[in-house]
Amino acid sequence: MPPKVSVIIPTYNGWITLRSCINSIIHQTLQPKEIVVVDNASSDNTSENVKKVFPKVKLVILKINTGVTGGRNAGIDKANKNSQYLLFFDHDMFADKNMIKNLISVAKKDPTYGIVTPKIFYWEDKQRVWAAGTNINLWTGQVLFRGGKDRGQFNKIEEVQVAPAAILVKRKVINAISKFDNRYFVTYEDTDFCFRAKDHNFKTIYVPEAIAFHKISTRYQDEQQRLLDRSFWIGRNRVLFMKDYGKNYYLFLFFSILYLLYFIKMSIEQKNMNGLINYIKGFTQGIIQASKL
Numbered sequence: 001m002p003p004k005v006s007v008i009i010p011t012y013n014g015w016i017t018l019r020s021c022i023n024s025i026i027h028q029t030l031q032p033k034e035i036v037v038v039d040n041a042s043s044d045n046t047s048e049n050v051k052k053v054f055p056k057v058k059l060v061i062l063k064i065n066t067g068v069t070g071g072r073n074a075g076i077d078k079a080n081k082n083s084q085y086l087l088f089f090d091h092d093m094f095a096d097k098n099m100i101k102n103l104i105s106v107a108k109k110d111p112t113y114g115i116v117t118p119k120i121f122y123w124e125d126k127q128r129v130w131a132a133g134t135n136i137n138l139w140t141g142q143v144l145f146r147g148g149k150d151r152g153q154f155n156k157i158e159e160v161q162v163a164p165a166a167i168l169v170k171r172k173v174i175n176a177i178s179k180f181d182n183r184y185f186v187t188y189e190d191t192d193f194c195f196r197a198k199d200h201n202f203k204t205i206y207v208p209e210a211i212a213f214h215k216i217s218t219r220y221q222d223e224q225q226r227l228l229d230r231s232f233w234i235g236r237n238r239v240l241f242m243k244d245y246g247k248n249y250y251l252f253l254f255f256s257i258l259y260l261l262y263f264i265k266m267s268i269e270q271k272n273m274n275g276l277i278n279y280i281k282g283f284t285q286g287i288i289q290a291s292k293l
Helices: 015-026 046-053 067-078 099-107 171-177 189-199 220-229 231-245 249-270 273-290
Strands: 005-011 034-040 058-062 085-089 093-095 113-122 128-131 134-136 143-145 158-160 166-170 203-214
Touching (some): 005 067, 015 093, 046 058, 085 171, 099 113, 220 249, 231 249, 249 273
Parallel strands (some): 005 085, 113 203
Antiparallel strands (some): 085 166, 134 143
16 A cells, blocks of 8 residues: 655645646655645635635635644644645645655655655756755854755755755654644744754655755845845744754854844845844844743
């Protein structure tokens, strides 16, 4: 019997990419038991379109936007309890037809492999890696993306700290650590989840034979704007994560001056001072919340 897999896709106003995302899961060589789409109160007729185009998809409609964490957690609640694996897949992703099969092939090799993640390319440039798993500096809080032009440098199966955007999780990991931490809403939610799994002796493993694509722009200016759009959550959530897992919280706060300067630079270049203001608000809120932990 093939393993039972539930695919959970949270979305918010993402129908443009969601359609091809679902299609890529439907056409997997290892068919999932179910696809669960969680609509975070979209205003672009996402739910109506899913019902019409994909009537077999299990649709969960939320009344408010609960973010990536809330969407994934609602998917966990509605997923079939007999599924041995849960695949959390972002709505702007596209899966190679063998992605799930190759992920599970590696996950089954070792009981300590709790989370597995694919090699993710940019959709616009299929020779450029967006992420081959990620790591994080626990002194400074800097996220260390393993990416760039694909020259074979990420062609071995290996342990990483974080699985971003495409996360295949064994059910026993969910049973051990519960769900995603709703404090995070978006950004650092994957990081926190993988670190909690690590605390329970589950490894996060990168699988280069499993391939996915991320439908986001490769342009430097667009990447800057994407960061500024999330600046509140980046500022806030980095503080919360480093309070929980950092090597030295106060040394991290010292390094945070550099992050502030980086966001000042981006805001000036993009002529978006709201992004800077939101970053400062998020960082301040993070400090206040961290002081209560």
